[in-house]
Amino acid sequence: MRLFVSVDLDGLADAVAGVQKPLSGLPGLRLTDPAQAHVTVKFLGEGDHDVDVLVERLEAAVGRADVGPTESDVGPTETDSDRGFDATFERVGAFPSPEYIRVVWLGVGRGAEAMSELHRRIEAAMTAIGYDAERHEFTPHVTIARMDNAAAKGDVQRFLREANPDIGPLRVEELRLKESTLTPDGPKYRTVARVGI
Numbered sequence: 001m002r003l004f005v006s007v008d009l010d011g012l013a014d015a016v017a018g019v020q021k022p023l024s025g026l027p028g029l030r031l032t033d034p035a036q037a038h039v040t041v042k043f044l045g046e047g048d049h050d051v052d053v054l055v056e057r058l059e060a061a062v063g064r065a066d067v068g069p070t071e072s073d074v075g076p077t078e079t080d081s082d083r084g085f086d087a088t089f090e091r092v093g094a095f096p097s098p099e100y101i102r103v104v105w106l107g108v109g110r111g112a113e114a115m116s117e118l119h120r121r122i123e124a125a126m127t128a129i130g131y132d133a134e135r136h137e138f139t140p141h142v143t144i145a146r147m148d149n150a151a152a153k154g155d156v157q158r159f160l161r162e163a164n165p166d167i168g169p170l171r172v173e174e175l176r177l178k179e180s181t182l183t184p185d186g187p188k189y190r191t192v193a194r195v196g197i
Helices: 013-023 051-064 112-127 150-162
Strands: 002-008 029-031 038-046 085-096 101-108 141-147 167-172 174-181 188-196
Touching: 002 112, 013 029, 013 085, 013 101, 013 141, 013 150, 013 167, 038 112, 038 174, 051 112, 051 174, 051 188, 085 112, 085 141, 085 150, 101 112, 101 150, 141 150
Parallel strands: none
Antiparallel strands: 002 038, 002 174, 029 141, 038 141, 085 101, 085 167, 101 141, 174 188
């Protein structure tokens, strides 16, 4: 099973598709399915995962995460509806760089620090039970396209300079443990478990 931990962009598929529109039809570029738009908080990889242990560790990690209102903010009667945070998506970028593009992404604006804190907590929880540590700095983002060749590099670079997305807010109240199945038509995702934050 190939698993990852995500924040899904429920209800924002049309907005993500709108951001992708200038990239549509460009040679050498594959757009991702906007209905599957998500921020990957932690990629766990292929393996024989114990889902119950993963859920337990995720629950413990987010229970300690300072990502939403604290008791001093809301008082001792905090409810589940008081937890979570809002995120917006306000910029675009490319990995590894605009000069050598493999991935085009939509970045988190407001809520980026809370998303990064979620990642830090989950990274610590997962590496503590043997998962590999991330090799790159975490940049909270949604992959919107993958570049297979440089045929449209100039068009994509122009998009990176000119795009001015303003999507959201998205209320982030849960993480999803998801299975990824690779197919010739791109990855297909299935939610294995949900963990409230």
